[in-house]
Amino acid sequence: MPIRHPERRTERLWLRQWRDADLEPLAEMDADPDVMRYIGDGSPGTREQTAAALGRVRAAWDERGYGLFAAEDIATGELIGWVGLAVPAFLPEIMPAVEIGWRLRRRSWGRGHATEAAREVLAFAFDEVGLDHVVSVCHVDNHASTRVMTKLGLKFDRTTRVPAHGQPVHVMRLSREDHHREHRGDGG
Secondary structure, three states: OOOOOOOEEOOOEEEEOOOHHHHHHHHHHHOOHHHHOOOOOOOOOOHHHHHHHHHHHHHHHHHHOOOEEEEEEOOOOOEEEEEEEEOOOOOHHHOOOOEEEEEEOHHHOOOOHHHHHHHHHHHHHHHHHOOOEEEEEEEOOOHHHHHHHHHOOOEEEEEEEOOOOOOEEEEEEEEHHHHHHHHHHOOO
16 A cells, blocks of 8 residues: 655655645646646636645545645745646546646746656556556647657557547556566666
8 A cells, every 4th residue: 555645756856745835836827828728628727626626636645545746846845736646537438547647837848847757656656556557648739748658658549539528639558567667678
């Protein structure tokens, strides 16, 4: 069984549990139309929606023993977004599954933070949670997230549409076996 409320560190990031003070920067991120362009139906989120989502994120850790980590820049102490594991119930055709995902504030894009944090979350998923595989889902036009998925070793599984809003998405998949093979193969 994984540690109930784990934290992880990478070279530049502290993947930690959520604090009440995280609501404001998280709400700011979710209200950014560029950040939300490929999320759900593409609409920016309200502070109320973010607060409700944060409550669900906190509860997921207690219910499942895994969830979304708050991603904090170690150098600045700034919350830059989140990276973690969730159940992708919005896409019933791939269930049962656990998804690895991320969302970062715009000023953190293009710095390798998503890849760095997601590598650490994959180790957590396979080595501590004990998952056999993970999936990752992104809008077909979200080329930046697709590149991150590819860097992490996820392989294309399918293209489909999210039933709730009809947006086209790519589903990619990675097994524990493939992750460990690739991890050992690169000297890690």
